[in-house]
């Protein structure tokens with residue numbers, strides 16, 4: 001993720017203050033200058049914490065759902081946003097399937113119809129060996145599945 005830029009963070013901070021104002025009476029009745037000044041201070045803190053608006057917005061709902069209004073709204077929101085973010089990345093990392101190399105031959109595809117027991121007329125693979133395909137650089141790699149003609153046990157139509 002690229003790092004956040006101050007103008008974007010400042011704009012997001014104004015959005016955040018607009019969301020917070022109805023929730024926190026301490027922010028109400030501020031003049032536009034007050035809001036601008038507060039946004040500058042908050043934006044610097046948010047930029048330093050490297051938290052995106054989506055996480056802050058999600059944190060506001062959590063922080064202000066509690067009975068006690070936070071003494072330091074921004075501090076509480078950033079802390080909660082970081083907690084939500086780390087929780088989310090833990091979950092998504094756990095949900096990811098283990099990486100599988102796309103080029104690995106799939107055993108089931110080769111055992112189907114006994115293809116692995118025959119040589120391949122198309123690529124010349126011997127019985128017991130996977131079919132091969134040619135990479136763009138000319139080197140050979142095993143095919144994920146055997147050639148169709150090997151599955152069907154006949155020579156491909158003369159080319």
Ligand SMILES: [Zn+2]
Nearest residue numbers: 120123131147
């Ligand atoms: Zn083959």
